[in-house]
Amino acid sequence: MLRFWLPVVCALAVLPSISNAVANEANYRLSPGDTLNVSVWGEDKLNKDVIVLPNGSITFPLAGQVDVVGLDATAVEVKIAAKLEKFIPEAQVSVVITGTAGNLVYVQGKVLKPGSVHLSGQTSVLQVLSMAGGLDKFAAKNDIKVVRLNGSKQQILRVDYNELMSGDDMTTNFILEAGDTLVVP
Numbered sequence: 001m002l003r004f005w006l007p008v009v010c011a012l013a014v015l016p017s018i019s020n021a022v023a024n025e026a027n028y029r030l031s032p033g034d035t036l037n038v039s040v041w042g043e044d045k046l047n048k049d050v051i052v053l054p055n056g057s058i059t060f061p062l063a064g065q066v067d068v069v070g071l072d073a074t075a076v077e078v079k080i081a082a083k084l085e086k087f088i089p090e091a092q093v094s095v096v097i098t099g100t101a102g103n104l105v106y107v108q109g110k111v112l113k114p115g116s117v118h119l120s121g122q123t124s125v126l127q128v129l130s131m132a133g134g135l136d137k138f139a140a141k142n143d144i145k146v147v148r149l150n151g152s153k154q155q156i157l158r159v160d161y162n163e164l165m166s167g168d169d170m171t172t173n174f175i176l177e178a179g180d181t182l183v184v185p
Contacts (some may be wrong), residue, residue: 027072031178032056033102036073038080041092052102062087073097105176107132110139110182124173125159128182135161140185146174147181 030036032054040046050058056069063083068076075094084091104116105128112133117123125146135141146157159182163169176182 024043027074028097028100028103028168029070029072029178030068030076030097031100031102031104032069033104034097035101036076036100037094037096037098038076039094040084040088041094043088049098051086078158105178105179106181107184108181110136111184112136119176119178122175124172124175126164128176129184132182135184143185145183146176147183148177 030052032052033105034052036050036052036058038046038048040173046061048060050060052058052068057065057067057104059065060080060083063080065077066079066083068079071079076095077093080095081091081093084093099149100118103119105119105123106116107114107128111129112135117128117131125144131136141161144159144161146159148155148157157174158172159174160169160172164173
């Protein structure tokens with residue numbers, strides 16, 4: 001009987017760490033334009049709705065300016081609590097993401113519906129092209145690019161549309177990130 005239950009118990013002991021690792025990878029990362037509700041337990045005056053500014057920061061009472069872009073809610077809680085430490089020792093900070101308006105990519109050029117596309121999870125080049133109504137008949141299919149800002153540098157990712165459509169090589173069906181621009185000349 002022990003031979004049966006020992007592996008089961010060991011597997012159950014490992015499950016929380018596996019699920020936490022998966023959850024941490026899947027946490028939403030903040031972008032400019034997102035909205036948050038930040039509160040401090042026991043401090044009614046420290047309950048505030050804030051917007052992530054274009055520079056990637058929020059402003060919170062007593063903490064001042066806090067850089068949050070690219071962080072998840074848990075990391076923002078820790079960062080704000082650290083800034084509040086001198087005023088409120090062991091502050092219990094709660095951050096709730098109330099809006100993801102900053103989670104946008106942009107589609108420009110020869111598509112049927114150019115403009116911004118709201119990402120609701122992992123979204124690929126082909127999915128965004130579909131949301132933009134597809135390519136128009138004059139699109140340069142072999143010159144599609146993803147323009148991505150990495151820090152202060154722009155990165156250009158080339159998309160091989162013909163390979164994607166044939167299904168032979170899906171390596172250029174990139175997962176898009178907030179702020180990316182898909183250019184279809």
